[in-house]
Amino acid sequence: xxxxxxxxxxxxxxxxxxxxxxxxxxxxxxxxxxxxxxxxxxxxxxxxxxxxxxxxxxxxxxxxxxxxxxxxxxxxxxxxxxxxxxxxxxxxxxxxxxxxxxxxxxxxxxxxxxxxxxxxxxxxxxxxxxxxxxxxxxxxxxxxxxxxxxxxxxxxxxxxxx
Numbered sequence: 113x114x115x116x117x118x119x120x121x122x123x124x125x126x127x128x129x130x131x132x133x134x135x136x137x138x139x140x141x142x143x144x145x146x147x148x149x150x151x152x153x154x155x156x157x158x159x160x161x162x163x164x165x166x167x168x169x170x171x172x173x174x175x176x177x178x179x180x181x182x183x184x185x186x187x188x189x190x191x192x193x194x195x196x197x198x199x200x201x202x203x204x205x206x207x208x209x210x211x212x213x214x215x216x217x218x219x220x221x222x223x224x225x226x227x228x229x230x231x232x233x234x235x236x237x238x239x240x241x242x243x244x245x246x247x248x249x250x251x252x253x254x255x256x257x258x259x260x261x262x263x264x265x266x267x268x269x270x271x272x273x274x
Contacts, residue, residue: 120181122147123191131178138162138173140181141188149189149218153247160246163219163226164188170226172245189218192225200266201225204259212250220246224260232268236261 115130122145129144141147141164150173153161157172164173165187192199201224204210211217220243227234227242234242239260243253 116179118179118182120183121185123186123188129178131181133177133179135178136174137164137166137171137176137178137181137186140178141173141186144178147188147190150222151215151218153215153219158247159216160219160223161216163222163246165222165226165229168226168229170223170242187222187225189222192221199225200263200270201228201260204263204266205256208255208259208262210251210255210259216246216248216250220248220256224256224263227260228264228267232264232271234260234264 115132117128118131118140119126119128121127127145129140131140131144138150138152141150150164151161152174153159155174157175160172162173163170166176166181167184192202201221205217205221223242223246227239231238236257239257240253243256
């Protein structure tokens with residue numbers, strides 16, 4: 113199987129990696145770039161554990177072929193914190209105890225970020241809709257929804273002029 117060089121921007125940094133024609137973006141992120149935060153739960157796009165943001169769009173990395181990443185801007189869970197400072201979503205997930213085993217957490221966080229990037233003031237229904245593609249077997253979703261709502265409020269507060 114032939115491999116091709118893929119150039120992309122991952123978490124704000126230009127990267128280059130080799131990708132096979134049938135290789136998923138998830139496998140390339142984990143195996144070629146050593147970004148192991150995104151998880152493979154199902155391999156069919158049903159669980160959301162591998163969610164990443166590609167050119168501003170939430171995608172299941174297990175369903176996207178790695179060569180399709182050529183020229184794209186990819187955000188993974190590893191890029192959510194900024195210079196060691198937790199993103200408000202990460203902070204609220206901890207504060208609200210919205211995670212347990214952590215396997216689904218990266219996907220939930222990336223889906224939440226994709227929502228807040230588009231809508232800084234979502235309703236509870238909108239949050240639940242955006243998280244519908246992420247399965248968690250350890251927690252109820254109420255704490256996750258509260259964490260996203262509180263993070264949205266934190267982000268709105270931080271954007272207000274002082």
